[in-house]
Amino acid sequence: MAFSDASLTALRVFREVAERGTLTAAAASLGYTQSAVSRQIAALERAAGAPLLSRRHDGVRLTPAGRIVLRRAAAVLGEIDAAARELAGLPGEGGTVRLGWITSAGAWILPRALTALRATHPRITVVTREGGTPALVRALRAGTVDVALLSSAPPYRAPDDESPALALETLTERGLLLAVPAGHPLARGDHADVADLRGRRWIAGTGQDRVLGVWPGLDERPEIAHSARDWLAKLRLVDAGLGITTIPAALARTVPPGVRVLPVRGGPQEQRRIQLARLPGPVPEPVAHLAEALRAAALETGLTD
Known part of the structure; x- marks a missing residue:
């Protein structure tokens, strides 16, 4: 054969x-x-x-x-x-961009960017899908998305070791924060010390082969009280007083009223990047316009935080 x-x-x-x-x-x-x-x-x-x-x-x-x-x-x-798509009367590939995005980007960059793009380039159709960074990297490799918003944590390695290397652009870099119930002892101050995080009950999930929701680098085996993959579910569990969790700074304005968000002092700074990723090579015009809208949305939101 x-x-x-x-x-x-x-x-x-x-x-x-x-x-x-x-x-x-x-x-x-x-x-x-x-x-x-x-x-x-x-x-x-x-x-x-x-x-x-x-x-x-x-x-x-x-x-x-x-x-x-x-x-x-x-x-x-x-x-x-x-x-x-053409036979079905849908927009041709030249006007369609397939975008993958992580949850934290969908909470702030994505709505602003798509709203702006619709105003400036109404003929461009953007089809989106949410996923974790590893899944979106595989989707880029498989050609089922054209461009993706990925997350990256120190030491900011490449998202995979396949060839050719993905073209990456950092849109924003922000700190990791702690989300606690409003009535929690840690909520009394304007920050938490990393030493005060020992012995706490955490609400966490898994992703990118690591635990998400527990403060990185704790010198103990954390107690995972509840597991949830969805950020909103984690925050609702925090709101109910069932534990504490970490969140990207981009989600700070989306927390329920019963949740306080605090910076953590002591230990290394925990920064998280949102990166725009694509396969290397020429950039189609619709993709370039979407990328520009995403850059502008990240910059605009950063200036208004």
Whole structure:
């Protein structure tokens, strides 16, 4: 079987696996069984004459051959999807930008940027999707988003080690803050000391292979009272007096009335960046206009904080 005979279904399945990071997640997204996904990948590998995925305990990773196939598959499927949109009477790819965003960016940068873009370039259609940074990086690699707003924490490493390296632009860098119930002892002051965070009950979740919601670098095993992936859910649990959590500074103005937000003193400064990421190469005009709107929104919000 020559690679030119590879089916569009197999290419779509492969793109989904590359984006989701596991065969199980890809199967759930596509509505397939895991064995059906495995068969499609096996057929594509036979056509390519080389392994495309490296199976690991935490999911799959693209091989060098897999990166080549993904890059070409993304281009082919992008053209097919664009043709389908045109046939359906929807805007063509030239006027559509697919944007991925993390939750903290969606709370402030995204609404301002999209409102401004709609006023200045009403013919540009922006299709958005929310996700964690690792998932959005995979989506960029898979070609299912054109540009993404990612989060980055010290020491600000590249979001992945794939090639080619993503083009990254820092839009904003802000401190990490502590959210506590208004009646909590820590809420009596205008800040919290890092030493006062020991022995506290935390509301946390997981993301990017680390715990999110616990102050970084504590010299103890934290007590996780409740786990939640959604920032709003975490803040509601704090509001109910069930624990404390950390939040990006960008979310400080969105907390419920019963929550106080405090800076933390002592220890290293905990900064968080929001970065605009895309694959390297020429920037289509709609993407450039969206990027400019995102920059302006980040700057405008930073000046009004």
